[in-house]
Amino acid sequence: MVDKPAIQYVVEEAVRAGLEDILIITGRGKGAIEDHFDRAWELEGVLAEKGKHEELAEVRAISEMAEVHYIRQKMPLGLGHAIGVAEQHVGDEPFAVLLGDDIIGEEETLLTDLMNCYARYGRSVLAGMLVEPEEIKAYGAMGLGEEIEPGVFELNDIIEKPEPDDAPSFHASIGRYVLHPEVFDALRETKPDRKGEIQLTEAVKRVVETPGRGALTMSFSGRRYDTGDKNGYLRATVELAAAREDVGPAFLEFLHRFLAEHEPAGSGRS
Numbered sequence: 001m002v003d004k005p006a007i008q009y010v011v012e013e014a015v016r017a018g019l020e021d022i023l024i025i026t027g028r029g030k031g032a033i034e035d036h037f038d039r040a041w042e043l044e045g046v047l048a049e050k051g052k053h054e055e056l057a058e059v060r061a062i063s064e065m066a067e068v069h070y071i072r073q074k075m076p077l078g079l080g081h082a083i084g085v086a087e088q089h090v091g092d093e094p095f096a097v098l099l100g101d102d103i104i105g106e107e108e109t110l111l112t113d114l115m116n117c118y119a120r121y122g123r124s125v126l127a128g129m130l131v132e133p134e135e136i137k138a139y140g141a142m143g144l145g146e147e148i149e150p151g152v153f154e155l156n157d158i159i160e161k162p163e164p165d166d167a168p169s170f171h172a173s174i175g176r177y178v179l180h181p182e183v184f185d186a187l188r189e190t191k192p193d194r195k196g197e198i199q200l201t202e203a204v205k206r207v208v209e210t211p212g213r214g215a216l217t218m219s220f221s222g223r224r225y226d227t228g229d230k231n232g233y234l235r236a237t238v239e240l241a242a243a244r245e246d247v248g249p250a251f252l253e254f255l256h257r258f259l260a261e262h263e264p265a266g267s268g269r270s
Contacts, residue, residue, distance in 0.1 A: 001103070001237045002244065006227050007033055009106075010098050015065050017111040019096060023069045023089045025082045034070055078197030083179075084187045092181050094118055097200075099175025103236055105223030114178040117152055117218055124183060124207060124215040126155065127176035129224065133164040136172055140201040142217050143168030155208050155215040160193075160201040171217065173201070174224065183207060 001009070007024070014022055026033055069089065073082045083097060096111060104110050110127055117125045128142055141162050145154030157168045164170075177200075186203035193199055207215050225236035241251050 001227070001233070002241045002247070005033075006103060007100050009103050010100055011066060011068070013104055013106075013111055014096065014098060016106075017096075017109075017115060019111075020066045021069075022066045023071060023086050025073050025085060026070055027073050027076065076197075077192070078195075078199050080187050080190060080198035080200040080203050083200060084184065084198065087184045090181060090184075094178060094180055097175075097177040097179060101226065101228035102175030103225040103227055104176065108220075108222040108224075110176055110218075110220050110222065111178075114176060114218055117216065118178040118180075121148075121216060122180070123213065124177065124179045124204065125152075126158075126204065126215065126217045127174050127220050128171045128217040129174045129220050131170055131172045133167075133170055136164055136167045136170050137161050139172035139174070141167035141169060142171045142173055144171055144217065148216070151219045153217050153219070155204070155217045157208065158201045158205050160199050171219070173217070174220065176220075180207070182210075182213065 011022060011024075024033060071085055071089065073085055075081075079099075086095070096115065098111070114125045114127060126142065131139065138161060141159050142155055143157030143159075145156040147153050158173065159166065159168060162168075183200075183203055186206040187198060187200075189206060190198050190202045193202075204215055207213055223239075225239075226232035227236055238255070242248050242255070244251075
C-alpha cells in the first residue's frame with residue numbers, strides 16, 4: 001500500500017507496542033517477505049555511492065526494526081493450524097497474533113491496550129468490532145457477557161462465520177489477539193472443520209468453556225482497514241497516501257480534481 005507492503009505496516013505496529021521478537025508464518029512462494037526484512041546490501045551500496053542518505057536510512061531501518069523470524073505453514077490448514085506451528089517458538093509465554101490483511105491506523109493503541117488488558121487479567125483477549133449484520137458471515141461472531149471494565153467484556157461464545165440469523169451478536173473478531181499459551185492445548189484438541197481447516201475460533205471456544213479460565217474481548221471502534229476486501233484495500237491505499245507528508249498534498253489535489261471531473265450532473269455538490 002503506497003510504497004510499503006501490508007506486512008510492514010503490521011510489523012511496525014508490533015514494534016510500536018514494544019514487541020521486538022516477531023515470528024512471521026509464511027507459506028510456499030512467500031520468500032519475498034523474508035527478503036524484504038533482510039539487509040539489502042546491493043541496494044544499500046548503490047544508495048551510499050549516490051549520496052542518497054535519507055533513502056539509505058529508510059532501507060536499513062526495515063531490517064533493524066525488530067528481530068524477525070520465519071516458519072512455514074506447509075499446508076493452508078486454517079488460522080488455528082498456523083498459530084499451532086508457532087508453539088515451539090512461543091513456548092509457555094503469552095503472545096500476540098496480528099493478521100496480515102488487517103491494518104490498524106498508526107495513531108491507534110489497540111495492540112498495547114490488548115497487552116495491558118492481558119496483564120491485568122491473565123486471560124486471552126480478542127479485539128472485537130461492531131459490523132453490519134450482512135458482514136458478520138466473514139468473521140468470527142462473539143457473544144458478549146458481563147462488561148468487566150469499559151469496553152472489555154467476558155466472552156461467552158464465538159462462532160466462525162455464521163449467517164446473521166445465527167450470530168450471537170454482530171461483534172466481530174478482528175485480526176488482533178493476545179493469547180494465553182493454553183490455547184495450544186485447545187488447538188490440539190480441535191478437530192478440522194468440513195474444509196479440513198483448524199479454526200482458532202473453535203480453540204477459543206474450548207478455552208471459554210473451561211471452568212475457571214475463559215477469555216475476554218475488547219471493543220474497538222478506531223481506524224481499521226480490511227485489505228483482504230477489494231474496497232478495504234482501496235480505502236487503505238487512498239487514506240494512507242493522503243495522510244503522508246511527502247505525497248499527501250499532491251495526491252489530495254489530484255483527488256479533488258478527479259472527483260470534480262466525475263461528479264454526476266445535477267448532484268449539486270461543489
